[in-house]
Amino acid sequence: MKQESVKLINPFRFTLEPMERLLQINFEKDPDTFYIGFEPQYYNDSTYGRGHVILGWRTDGKIDVYYQPSLRIENKTYDTFGKGLNEKIECAFDVASFDIGHKGVQVLYRFTDKYGRKIKLKIHEKNFKKRSPFNLLAPVGASSQTPSYLPLVYLFDFYFVRKNHTVVDIHIGEQSHKLDNLPVTMDGMRMYFSRYSAKPLIVKFNPYSDEHMSVMSLNEREETVRTKDCILELNWQESSPAIRTLRYPTPIYPVQLSFVPPFPDILTMEHNKVKEGIFQISCHPSLGLLIGRYRVIKRENSVKIKCCPTEGWSPIPEKWSLRFLYRREPVYREWPMSYEWKAFIDERSPLNFYMRSSWKRLKR
Template sequence: MGSKNVKIKDIFIDHHKYLGKSENSLKIYDLPPKNMILSPFNLIIDTIDRLLMVNFENDPIYFRVELQIFHKIGKDYPLVILYRKDSLLDLYYTNEVVIENRKKMLTDLFVNISFNQLDSIEYKFQFDDMGLDAYLFLKDKLEKEIEFKIKENTPGRRLDSILSPIGVVNKKPEYFPIVFLNKFGMVIKKNTEIFVKIHGFLRDPVDMPVQMDGAHVYQAHYSFKPIIGNWNNNFTGNINPVILNPPISYISDGNLTYDLIKNTDYYEIKQITGNDDRGQTISIEFSPAIPNLLFIKSKSIIKGRFSCVIDDIQGIFAGEYSLTRTGDTIEFNIQPIKGWQPFPGKLWLKTYNWTSKIQIYDVDDIKIDSYWRRIKI
């Protein structure tokens, strides 16, 4: 019996079918409407120019190496992450520009991490009609050599897009991590030149247990257009309404853009969108739209769905939301439930749950306590 074949085109959710066409009833409102909305959402995007990850086996210290390339101030700079069997991550770079805005994100995601600046890192990271052409050489903090080379030889090599799974690396997440790999490829085994050398010893790249689009591949992948987003960073404090002046259905506030719909005289949030400095976007669409939290009446219960769109690709992942209002307090919950991962077992994103408690004493006095947690499934 041959190995299972996974088709990339089959990993996305039917965005429109999943969301349906739900609408909020006017019966959930009892306060007079005003031209304003209240948003508990935030979305921050961190752009990496290129990304390559290779898994290997039989090394006593490391099991994975990752190469990231950042285009900063007119130049390319490398960041190398060595994944260790003792759960420590070692980061190597030649210029702090690649980590100056990412240290907190990295320490949030990974508990045990070391930062190491080197004088030089040799690398090559290109793509042509035959596929990936990559090389890496550096000396780790033990002053020993880390090296790999990958040269695909597949005429007409085609790239895809995929949401990267996130392992259980932090039981108290600061946000929901969105790592979307556009222009993505798994390293094909056939005709590929590949070696991984750690401390002078050749290590075997790990095989993928399934075929991808009919090809045998390694547990090594790359992306020439990755998009990394932090959705709903944990926050406790005061929030202010977004004033709609003039009242319009498309408005930007901070790092988010809102697509609004008007339910009679109540503005509701149909979609939120964040973008990076390259014009790439991450959007979350809701069905029904998130009601106007300022004006829903006590004892209201609203349940709905959401689906993620990145650039023009719909159905990256999806889930459910629910909210209830009791007096001045709104309880808001988000639960991702649908997505895809290339390995068997529990779906990683289902272990994330977002809870928000919003207390609305007045439009000028609104407090929120929101956080993500990992749950057992």
């Protein structure tokens, strides 16, 4: 007997930013006229290309992006950084060297900024003491004003630049700048606030959407469904599938979205009914959970979905210094709480669905 096909719509998705390593250089307490920090990044990917990027964090909250001609990067990549993109500048770096080894970070960049000034960024760690890196969900979205996605920047092999046995030379034009200090000691050492990751995993959750939606065909009672991008685990309520988890494989560690109760089947959901629950986003166990609430309402041929990470990020600090840092700087835990995602799904004709979705920051 032929098994009956069941239809399902999945309104959730993750996309990956394929960065290989990054370093954040902060001198906010000794600022330049235009910049308060730089962020070197290195890519080696078939989509983006191979090469170096340096974000110039501006005093006005926006960013300038200096990038090598070998790279293909889009403006929308930087929607969620601070107040957004100010300008993209193609740049032939005189020197571009960025490595992370057992001694720490080794960086040397020389280039000319858009104001005609010679820039030198040099940080060479020479500390033979064994590093003790950890994993972190970075609060990069804390200052975003017009986000087009929820930025999940999981930093593996993350550590701060140690002060002892480190050569630092930050020059903008004729002026040198001092790095900001980390307010606590870590592993018995004084640190700069500059920090780096040898394995950044940058995931965009539910990017802005204004497009037709695909409809999946399932076998009835099928509990695990593999698509091109993810793995869905389903619960069945009679003949209706509900999404229990969505797992997105990545080269480092899978990211998982879970719902309690499972996210309802919007195709068979009753009209004028509201369903609510909790969602959780997780990655490696050491990275804790990002927790929030979802709400779904269906009226006629339209469905409205709202998700908000109301509980923020619940970290699992492995060091006492991290516990102290998270208490002292609540932005690490609280930055997602002000994000809200709304989606409107319209059935324009039988099995022809269109979704408009976006993120915004709430005032708290």
